[in-house]
Amino acid sequence: MALLEILTAPDPRLYGKAFPVQKVDSAIRKLMDDLLETLYENNAVGFASMQAGIQKRVLAIDLGERNNFFRKPLLMANPELHWVSLETQVTKEGCLSVPNVWLDVIRPLEAHVSYLDENNQRQHLKAKGLLADCIQHEIDHLNGILFIEHLSSLKREMIMRKLMKNKKNKGSL
Numbered sequence: 001m002a003l004l005e006i007l008t009a010p011d012p013r014l015y016g017k018a019f020p021v022q023k024v025d026s027a028i029r030k031l032m033d034d035l036l037e038t039l040y041e042n043n044a045v046g047f048a049s050m051q052a053g054i055q056k057r058v059l060a061i062d063l064g065e066r067n068n069f070f071r072k073p074l075l076m077a078n079p080e081l082h083w084v085s086l087e088t089q090v091t092k093e094g095c096l097s098v099p100n101v102w103l104d105v106i107r108p109l110e111a112h113v114s115y116l117d118e119n120n121q122r123q124h125l126k127a128k129g130l131l132a133d134c135i136q137h138e139i140d141h142l143n144g145i146l147f148i149e150h151l152s153s154l155k156r157e158m159i160m161r162k163l164m165k166n167k168k169n170k171g172s173l
């Protein structure tokens with residue numbers, strides 16, 4: 001396993017679209033392991049390949065103790081949302097690609113998703129609550145969407161200015 005680079009906004013690579021994988025072979029399994037290791041190392045609950053500049057539709061999620069009904073890492077290739085509920089939830093979200101920003105995001109409370117697991121088997125999952133939120137956040141990454149896109153444009157601009165400033169400060173050290 002290896003730790004992956006983490007891109008932060010406004011890196012243009014975060015705004016592209018990831019390509020489906022042909023099948024989950026040993027190379028994709030290794031990518032899944034790397035995503036998971038990077039997630040654990042950074043105390044995150046989800047990490048998508050696009051955040052490491054890899055344009056493949058692959059992501060890893062582990063909510064650990066915070067998930068009551070799925071107590072193991074979820075590794076997904078080519079995830080597809082088939083249905084989301086009209087009922088919504090508000091979740092305080094953060095993202096490794098948008099460091100030090102935690103904001104309330106409104107998303108559907110439930111989401112049905114299908115995906116290829118680490119053994120190349122098609123799986124269907126009916127997720128609710130935090131897991132549903134996390135799956136939607138990570139699938140957004142594969143479509144080049146950051147969670148701050150769900151906020152008002154004014155709020156988003158404020159955050160982007162802050163991120164640019166942080167990057168500049170880092171560069172000047």
Ligand SMILES: [Zn+2]
Binds near residue numbers: 094095137141147
């Ligand atoms: Zn994220």
